[in-house]
């Protein structure tokens with residue numbers, strides 16, 4: 065039975081034993097007071113993932129709410145490479161399964177392969193870790209969902225608890241070696257959709273460098289910063305790098321550390337019968353990280369990655 069707590073009109077229902085919660089009682093039709101915003105912020109810090117059912121937010125409200133968390137990222141890197149933007153706000157990332165004309169992207173289309181849902185983002189990832197400055201918060205809004213029972217839930221992994229529960233020897237190694245991981249958008253896209261982007265070799269492009277183990281500044285907990293964007297670990301043999309990434313990734317994605325948010329309790333990877341058939345219109349506002357780890361070990365620049 066989910067655990068429920070009330071706090072000044074905002075109720076928190078825990079959705080998983082170690083992370084993820086649902087918040088009710090926030091009135092998104094009004095200006096959110098600093099006090100309520102602090103409760104929201106505290107809940108995100110504690111639970112990592114927070115769901116707000118039925119916010120009633122439109123695109124403008126979505127962008128305005130996201131901007132309360134910090135400076136927003138935008139889609140300019142993608143549009144500069146020729147990708148058309150379907151939405152009215154360039155601060156909203158189109159992570160739907162739709163083509164520019166609003167029709168559902170066929171499964172074999174480029175859009176479906178690169179799209180955040182059908183293939184590209186079906187691997188566990190962290191947002192924008194491939195840019196010099198990574199994301200701090202992502203606010204994903206379901207504008208239109210496919211019919212119930214056809215899939216389309218989003219899965220999240222609790223990488224803080226995954227770190228806590230690593231085998232002692234591996235945890236000790238990670239803390240002692242303080243490995244640096246190199247993240248590439250092209251790498252994860254090619255892993256998810258091997259036939260696409262044939263002319264791109266991730267190694268010919270910028271990779272973003274971040275410590276593999278880091279202190280999550282807002283909560284003070286240690287976090288395993290692993291994601292499908294991780295191409296290699298610096299300073300070890302290619303074999304050791306592959307083995308370490310595979311071990312840590314599999315550990316963090318173990319079902320005991322994951323939660324499926326949005327109706328379906330089953331995995332995004334296993335039920336996607338909506339894909340190619342029904343609209344799943346998800347829109348994401350992304351807030352640049354403002355923590356000490358925002359830039360990882362990268363030079364600070366306005367550069368961002370994108371693909372057509």
Ligand SMILES: O=C(O)CCC(=O)C(=O)O
Nearest residue numbers: 159180185217218346348
């Ligand atoms: O649409 C989803 O369920 C996930 C979207 C996502 O992974 C992203 O926006 O980075």
